[in-house]
Amino acid sequence: MPEKSVNELRANVREIHEKGIAALQKNNLDYAIELFMQVLRQEPGCFDTRQALRATQHRRAGNKSGGLFKKFLGATNTMTKGRLALRSDPLEALIIAEEALNDDPTNAGAHQLLADAALASGFPKTAILSLEVAFKFNPSDRKLAEKLSDTCSQAGQRARAEKILRDLLELDPTDPGLNEKLKNLLASRTLTEGGYEALADGSGSYRDILKDKDQAVLLEQEQRTVKDEDVAARLIKDCEARLATEGNNLKLMRDIAGLHEKRQDYDAAIAWYQRILDIGGVSDPLILKAMQDARLAAFNLQASRVDPNASDAAAQVAAIQASRETFLLEDARRRAEANPTDLHVRFDLGELYLRAGRITEAIGELQKAQNNPNKRIAAMVLLAQCFARRNMNDLAARKLQEALKEKIVFDDEKKEIHYQLGCILEKMTKREEAIDQFKIIYEADISYRDVAEKVDSYYASQG
Numbered sequence: 001m002p003e004k005s006v007n008e009l010r011a012n013v014r015e016i017h018e019k020g021i022a023a024l025q026k027n028n029l030d031y032a033i034e035l036f037m038q039v040l041r042q043e044p045g046c047f048d049t050r051q052a053l054r055a056t057q058h059r060r061a062g063n064k065s066g067g068l069f070k071k072f073l074g075a076t077n078t079m080t081k082g083r084l085a086l087r088s089d090p091l092e093a094l095i096i097a098e099e100a101l102n103d104d105p106t107n108a109g110a111h112q113l114l115a116d117a118a119l120a121s122g123f124p125k126t127a128i129l130s131l132e133v134a135f136k137f138n139p140s141d142r143k144l145a146e147k148l149s150d151t152c153s154q155a156g157q158r159a160r161a162e163k164i165l166r167d168l169l170e171l172d173p174t175d176p177g178l179n180e181k182l183k184n185l186l187a188s189r190t191l192t193e194g195g196y197e198a199l200a201d202g203s204g205s206y207r208d209i210l211k212d213k214d215q216a217v218l219l220e221q222e223q224r225t226v227k228d229e230d231v232a233a234r235l236i237k238d239c240e241a242r243l244a245t246e247g248n249n250l251k252l253m254r255d256i257a258g259l260h261e262k263r264q265d266y267d268a269a270i271a272w273y274q275r276i277l278d279i280g281g282v283s284d285p286l287i288l289k290a291m292q293d294a295r296l297a298a299f300n301l302q303a304s305r306v307d308p309n310a311s312d313a314a315a316q317v318a319a320i321q322a323s324r325e326t327f328l329l330e331d332a333r334r335r336a337e338a339n340p341t342d343l344h345v346r347f348d349l350g351e352l353y354l355r356a357g358r359i360t361e362a363i364g365e366l367q368k369a370q371n372n373p374n375k376r377i378a379a380m381v382l383l384a385q386c387f388a389r390r391n392m393n394d395l396a397a398r399k400l401q402e403a404l405k406e407k408i409v410f411d412d413e414k415k416e417i418h419y420q421l422g423c424i425l426e427k428m429t430k431r432e433e434a435i436d437q438f439k440i441i442y443e444a445d446i447s448y449r450d451v452a453e454k455v456d457s458y459y460a461s462q463g
Helices: 011-025 029-042 045-059 068-088 090-103 107-121 125-139 142-154 157-170 176-194 212-225 229-246 250-262 265-282 285-304 313-338 345-357 358-370 374-391 393-406 411-426 429-444 451-461
Strands: none
Touching: 011 029, 011 045, 029 045, 029 090, 029 212, 045 090, 045 125, 068 090, 068 107, 090 107, 107 125, 125 142, 142 157, 157 176, 157 285, 229 250, 250 265, 265 285, 285 313, 313 345, 345 358, 345 374, 358 374, 374 393, 374 411, 374 429, 393 411, 393 451, 411 429, 429 451
């Protein structure tokens, strides 16, 4: 059962949806929710109705009240019922999840249930609607991030899927699973942009794509990992020849840049990426990211070629590392100027300013980055570090306490926030408050950093 728009609904069902919209506009929220639920019971794949319902739920949420225990107990029972329904009837699980969200549209468990039920029902856009909310509340959950990326890719939102994977790879660049997923995603984008998907449904033919046998051979070579220098050089030559007849084919230019990268000719790759930007007339964030990756790969290559037996090997590596940091900072500033509303770039720039000891600039960028829900907590932690560097320990402690209020899951990130807060309180000579932070970690993970030593020492001092 595919997802559909409101225009694809039967006339009588569409009329109920329109009545719901009218009720929403009049702020008759209970009635609007009732009408939208009627539509979804009959047409669970109507994405427009589900979006309208979600907006209504959020608008009404501030006006609801009730006993906390009763609400928690009801939510627990609903989730259990929904998980049982998911096994045999995902569409019923969708309704159960929506009923839970009617009571609390921020219920992370209900959003997880709805996303799982939507995926089982073949509704990727519906799943994304809830996965984005769940991801906002727990941006450090890697499995959730991968599920969101996979679902975005399934729904055709490949740029969003690619960004999520690249963010994950920033944390663990060597992860083979993530690299494989990104490679497959980029290949899928290439097929889509190149028109090859038309072959699958019979609407296209190889004659439309492959002009002659030589081009067919070229395509086969492009699908293989380029290991041979002669093959890579020939591919570049052939692509450039095609470009001479096809004009400003941006996809072909990107292929050429990629081939140069595989040959480790990063200067040439960057020149081609710059040509794409010059022709496009806009600062494509994906191309800017590709340029950054190429330049970082060049630094890594340069460092790998330093003779470890040389007397100044350490100095050479340190100089390369310093140049790398300078590049990262300048590149982040360039990307921020090109995309001033990209809060992820603002976070990167703030972090780099902090590493460079430029605290004032770091504070300014990180305060902006706080508005990015996926980077909010991390930005708050870095802001606390900025304040601590200036001995503004009260401001640092306040920012960490604010981050702890928003951090729901007790994972390594939350442990680190408690730890940093404890260290700040120690600097403020608030020993009892500091040890309380370390004890929170001690109770859950005695091996975390040196909390065992700190807590044990505290109790030993108490006799």
